[in-house]
Amino acid sequence: MTDIHALSGAYAVDALDDLERAQFERHLAECPACRSEVDSLREAAATMAETVAVEPPPALRDRVLADIATVRPLPPVVPEQSAPEPVRRRPARRWLPGLAAAAAVVAVLGVGAAVVQPWEDETSQTTPSAVDRIRAADDVQTYVQQFEDGSTATLYRSVSLNQAVIATSDMADAPEGRVYEVWLQHDDRMVAAGLMPDGPSNVVELVGDPATADGFGITLEADGGSTTGEPEGDVLAVVEFEQT
Amino acid sequence: MDHIRPVPDDPSPETPGEGASALPDLGELLKLSGRGDQGAFAQLYDAVSARVFGLVVRVVRDPAQAEEVTQEVFLEIWRTAGRYDPGRGSPLGWLLTIAHRKAVDRVRSAEAATRRDASYHQHNQPVAHDVTAEAAHASLEARRVRTALDSLTSVQREALELAYFGGYTHTEVAGMLDLPVGTAKTRIRDGLIRLRDTMGVGGR
Numbered sequence: 509m510t511d512i513h514a515l516s517g518a519y520a521v522d523a524l525d526d527l528e529r530a531q532f533e534r535h536l537a538e539c540p541a542c543r544s545e546v547d548s549l550r551e552a553a554a555t556m557a558e559t560v561a562v563e564p565p566p567a568l569r570d571r572v573l574a575d576i577a578t579v580r581p582l583p584p585v586v587p588e589q590s591a592p593e594p595v596r597r598r599p600a601r602r603w604l605p606g607l608a609a610a611a612a613v614v615a616v617l618g619v620g621a622a623v624v625q626p627w628e629d630e631t632s633q634t635t636p637s638a639v640d641r642i643r644a645a646d647d648v649q650t651y652v653q654q655f656e657d658g659s660t661a662t663l664y665r666s667v668s669l670n671q672a673v674i675a676t677s678d679m680a681d682a683p684e685g686r687v688y689e690v691w692l693q694h695d696d697r698m699v700a701a702g703l704m705p706d707g708p709s710n711v712v713e714l715v716g717d718p719a720t721a722d723g724f725g726i727t728l729e730a731d732g733g734s735t736t737g738e739p740e741g742d743v744l745a746v747v748e749f750e751q752t
Numbered sequence: 753m754d755h756i757r758p759v760p761d762d763p764s765p766e767t768p769g770e771g772a773s774a775l776p777d778l779g780e781l782l783k784l785s786g787r788g789d790q791g792a793f794a795q796l797y798d799a800v801s802a803r804v805f806g807l808v809v810r811v812v813r814d815p816a817q818a819e820e821v822t823q824e825v826f827l828e829i830w831r832t833a834g835r836y837d838p839g840r841g842s843p844l845g846w847l848l849t850i851a852h853r854k855a856v857d858r859v860r861s862a863e864a865a866t867r868r869d870a871s872y873h874q875h876n877q878p879v880a881h882d883v884t885a886e887a888a889h890a891s892l893e894a895r896r897v898r899t900a901l902d903s904l905t906s907v908q909r910e911a912l913e914l915a916y917f918g919g920y921t922h923t924e925v926a927g928m929l930d931l932p933v934g935t936a937k938t939r940i941r942d943g944l945i946r947l948r949d950t951m952g953v954g955g956r
Contacts, residue, residue, distance in 0.1 A: 517941025518922040522856040523915035525923070547840045548954025549944040554848035555951050556901070556916055559894045562806035568819055569801065573794055575823060576830040581786050584834045 516542050520549035583706045586687050586731065639673050639711055642666045653726070653745045659708075661726060665718050665749065672718035673711055674704075674726075681706040682728060689729045690714055691739060692721040693746070703733050723748040775799055778843035779836075786834025793830055800844060801826075804851045811855035811919050814862075821858045825851045842953070856919040900950040908943030911936050 512535045518524050519532050536543055642648055645666035653661045659679040665672040674690055682688050688704035692714060701714040701724070714724070727734070729741040776799055784792035804825055809818035829847050836846050901909055907929065914925045915936075926936035948954045 514937055514941065515922075517944045518915065518937040520944060521912070521915045521940060522853050523920065523922045523925065523937070523940060525921050528921075548948055549941070550849045551841050551845040551954040552944045552948035552951060553852070553912075553916055554842075554845040555897045555947065555953060556913075557803050557807040557848050557851075558897045559901075560806040560810040560917070561802040561894070562809055563802045564805035564819065564822060568805070568822060569794075569797060571823055572797060572826040573790065575827050576790060576793055579827060579831060581788055581834050582831050584786070 513539070513542055516545050517549055520546050521553050583681060584684075586682075586703060586705050638671070638713055639664070639675070642669060642671050642673055645669050649750060651724075651747050651749070653747055655744070661745065663714075663724055663747070667719040670717065670719040672701075672714040672721075672724070674702075674714060674724070675709070675711045676704065677709055679704070679708050679710070685731050686728050686741070687731055687733060688744070689727050689733045689739070689741075691725040691727065692716045692718060693723040693725060693748075694721055698725055698739050700733060700737065721749060722751075775844075778847075779838055782829075782833045782836050782843050782846075785830060786836070793833075796829075797826060800847060803844070803848060807848060807851050808855045810917050811852070812859050812862075817858060817862065818855075821854050822851070825854050828854070841955075845953070852916070859919040897951065900947055903950050904943045904946050905939075907931070908939045908946065911939040912943040912947070915940050 512532060515524060515528060515532045515535075519529065519536075524532060536546065642664045645668055647666055647668050649665045649667075651663045651665070653663070655661070657678075657680060660677045661674055661679070662677070663672055663674045672692075679688075682704070689700060690702045690704065690712065691698040692701045693699075694717070699716055699721075701716045701718075702712050704710055704712055704726075718724075723746060725739065725746040726744045727739040727741045728744060729739070734740045776795055778796060778799065781792045781796040781799070785796060801822075805818065805822045808822050808825065809815060812818045812821055825847075828850055832850075836843060840846075841849075901912075904912065910929055911922075911925050911931075914920050914928060915922060918925075920928065922937040922940055923933065925931075925940070926933050929936065931939070
């Protein structure tokens with residue numbers, strides 16, 4: 509395809525065959541200019557529908573409203589964090605000790621004692637095998653953070669693998685426009701380690717250096733996570749790691 | 753689309769004219785629908801169903817299939833309402849994009865002969881245009897669109913209409929209009945740009 513951008517108009521009116529559509533969609537993922545142009549050309553194309561408007565039969569309305577009664581709307585998509593970036597490790601201000609006096613019970617279940625969490629894998633951000641590996645490690649540590657509403661966040665850390673995952677259970681979705689963000693604490697700095705997607709049960713592998721971290725935290729940030737490299741929103745949990 | 757408001761009788765943009773029925777706030781209805789508000793969705797349906805069904809039936813042609821596809825379209829609108837992104841386009845543009853894609857998918861997967869059968873039109877007429885107040889105002893807007901389309905070159909307009917309403921690929925359009933291979937996509941793009949700029953949509 510010599511000039512892939514030239515397909516933007518045809519794409520906007522669904523005038524590509526399957527092969528070209530796949531090629532163009534791959535291109536779109538990397539071309540913000542084309543994404544923006546496609547959006548605007550779709551708006552233009554949609555005006556043409558105005559010229560052919562036709563009232564549907566009344567029975568169609570009944571069928572549509574009956575359909576929707578049996579299907580639930582999908583939750584919004586939380587923008588995913590991109591792959592681990594060194595910039596995440598830039599120094600942050602001190603985490604004020606006062607903020608660390610967060611919520612509830614933290615049960616440290618000790619080295620090697622992996623707790624079975626019966627979560628449903630519906631929106632895993634990481635494959636079960638990565639989680640299983642961590643939980644099967646000789647030096648796995650398990651930290652369970654319970655919240656007032658009965659939800660739990662369980663973090664498994666293996667120093668030998670230098671990996672950590674956090675698994676949530678019965679977690680309420682973050683309020684609209686917000687997202688749960690996970691942090692790893694190094695000395696007095698909190699370093700962003702990942703965003704939690706919506707859904708009651710999620711598994712997220714933490715980005716960064718869990719082996720040398722002193723603990724982890726969960727905060728509630730604006731959509732997309734904190735943009736300053738340090739926690740900006742409400743602190744929901746701060747947990748210290750047991751040092752082996 | 754903000755421009756889909758009836759032309760007011762008086763110069764004040766805030767006051768609708770006599771007998772005008774402004775479109776409800778579709779973005780708000782989408783947001784509520786995304787949270788499961790069936791009443792809001794019913795209002796949304798009432799506001800846009802003629803545009804959706806009209807587009808689908810124009811592309812799909814077979815009225816029975818058009819009804820099926822329209823049903824599917826509204827179900828997808830319901831399911832994905834929470835994912836509508838106002839930054840990328842208007843609510844009406846968003847849901848008509850869904851409708852168009854589904855209509856084209858259906859017409860291409862249906863037997864090709866059926867779509868190209870000239871005698872088809874004799875036996876399958878779409879439902880007659882219902883002249884309600886809403887439809888009357890839609891036709892004001894439709895006039896504006898037709899005027900905008902008049903500003904395209906005839907090749908741009910034909911290519912665009914074959915693609916948009918006919919559901920043809922740009923390669924097929926090139927063949928149908930006796931254009932060199934590859935030129936139809938340029939005509940389509942140029943026509944859309946012209947249409948966009950004339951109608952003042954697409955937030956540029």
